[in-house]
Amino acid sequence: MNTRYDVAILGCGEAGIFAGYELMHRNPGLKVVALDQGADIYTRSCPIVAGKVKECIHCKVCGTMCGFGGAGAFSDGKYNFTTAFGGWLTDFMPQDEVMRLIDYVDSINMKHGATDKVFSTDTPEARALEKKALEHDLHLLQARCKHLGTENNLKILQSIYEECRKGVEFRFHTAVTKIENLNGEGYRLITEQGDEIDCTWLIAGPGRSGAEWFSNQCKDLGIQLINNQVDIGVRVELPAKVFEHITDVVYESKLVYRTKQYGDPVRTFCMNPYGHVVAESVEGINTVNGHSYSDPALQSENTNFALLVSNRFTQPFNEPYRYGKHIASLSNMLAGGVLVQRFGDLVSGIRTNEHRLSKSFVRPTLTAAVPGDLSLALPKRQLDDIIEMIYQLDKIAPGTANYDTLLYGAEVKFYSARLALSGELETSLHGFFAVGDGAGITRGLAQAGASGVKAAQVILGRLN
Incomplete structure (x- = not known):
């Protein structure tokens, strides 16, 4: 079966989710599909967490790492407002733009139930702690932080999923085996089931679990990789x-x-x-x-x-x-x-x-x-x-x-070998964007979400 979309999102982790969210809200008429080899946020499960087994039984698709929310779905939901750590987006765009994107993603999370409580580092106690650390050559990286909590993080993602599915077609349990360049006509994703999904624009956010596979696909497509x-x-x-x-x-x-x-x-x-x-x-x-x-x-x-x-x-x-x-x-x-x-x-x-x-x-x-x-x-x-x-x-x-x-x-x-990307997070292939941890440019919820929004905004800008 061959289907055509305006935008295809590869991976439903933090970066992919916010790319889809931005696309559907800013241009509801777009035909957008998001694919992931894991399950939706409701049916993701791990046999260990469920109490069925005591140790990993190596499921074909890891319920902890794959599916809606990616590896961050079962994390404790730390959201850091900083460019000092959590990724390298400032290698591609100015710091103030990155911070605007991070704040924007946080505003979306808050609409879906995230706390407004922020742990600030601009306090006398935090400055005293920083000084004590420096006395022993330890450097405390300061950043405002929100703790969403493992259980609350899931509820937030469930709420975002319910909204996203109104404008994004999700295909779960769908492993992509190959990315093909259609030479000016967009890209084709070939799934494990043999389906072909064509798109004009491609946003790849494969996550940490798909990082090695994605690196190999980029090599086959002739996209330059930089060791990470x-x-x-x-x-x-x-x-x-x-x-x-x-x-x-x-x-x-x-x-x-x-x-x-x-x-x-x-x-x-x-x-x-x-x-x-x-x-x-x-x-x-x-x-x-x-x-x-x-x-x-x-x-x-x-x-x-x-x-x-x-x-x-x-x-x-x-x-x-x-x-x-x-x-x-x-x-x-x-x-x-x-x-x-x-x-x-x-x-x-x-x-x-x-x-x-x-x-x-x-x-x-x-x-x-x-x-x-x-x-x-x-x-x-x-x-x-x-x-x-x-x-x-x-x-x-x-x-x-x-x-x-x-x-x-x-x-x-694990981080993918970083791709050579433009300031718009676009690869050397027109209309092909790489975002999130699996692309080797972020390593945390805040910057991953910000990278997805950035790629979506670039596409929307070109369409306009």
Whole structure:
């Protein structure tokens, strides 16, 4: 079957959603289709979350990563008002334009139930915390932040979905296997079922789960790729009281440190006060993430956050995505899934086993994690960086380097090799735009949504 649309959106993550939202509202007459290999927001499910299994069973399509809302659907919904982190949109457009887009996406979220409460960093307490961090060569990246909450984030997305479906045709459980250039007549998407979907304009927001596939499609289409970074690290879990004096002041505390041993940047990422550690699957590879609920009844006694070492590659190496997947697969090989180790065992060169873990004062919130030895999975350089960072954090949050602090591995953030894009987020092929995390230009809800709006506005401007 062959059908023709004005605009096709590849991927229903944050970037794709807001691209579709903008198109349908600004030009209701447009024929727009959005495709995703996952399910809609109501039927997305993970067997682990549903309590059917205790560990990942490698579903053909990961319900946690794919479907309406993308990987952000089951996140704790941190929305950061900044260009200092969360993506690289300022490489393509002025900072004030990026901030206008971020505020605009937030206004849409608020129409659909998002909180108006903002955690501000422009307070005496936040400035004092920044000064204390600087005394130990830790740099606190300041940004206003909203915490939507894992449960509220889903409700917001459900409301947006109900509105979007009035003007956008959604095709779920539809995997696209190939993108074809129709040479001046637009583009053709060929699905796994053999259907052909033609469009004049194409917005590709494949998300992190589709990043490697999208890179290969771009190579076949002759679109230039620029090597991007891959972030490799662990998720730290410790008693919430250890970081309480920080998270009560700056909810999403981004602390950056450059290690003395190697000069590598290490940062905290995705801080989840009173949260839960969760497993996720990216193309059959088990990695780890974190959630945090706004409802006190759903909270834990622990705080978790990622420690990530950024690795940027140069020629001739051009497959950072495969490199990250390989490292994550090593921990899967050792543990059959997510691996967990006590910090004290790691620095002592001791493998954590079930007996040692049972003696820990910190109880793991991810009970399916298997005790083991991270030093057999992560490269020495990244592991040295992480250990050095933990000791540094202990200076401003005493207790971080406690023996029973838990480290889950591996946490890997995959980004597609970044495309060479114009200031309008257009590839070298006319009418073909790339947005979101899977295109290697964002890494968070705010900038991902902003990138989708930008691509939609460019198309609307040309149509007008």
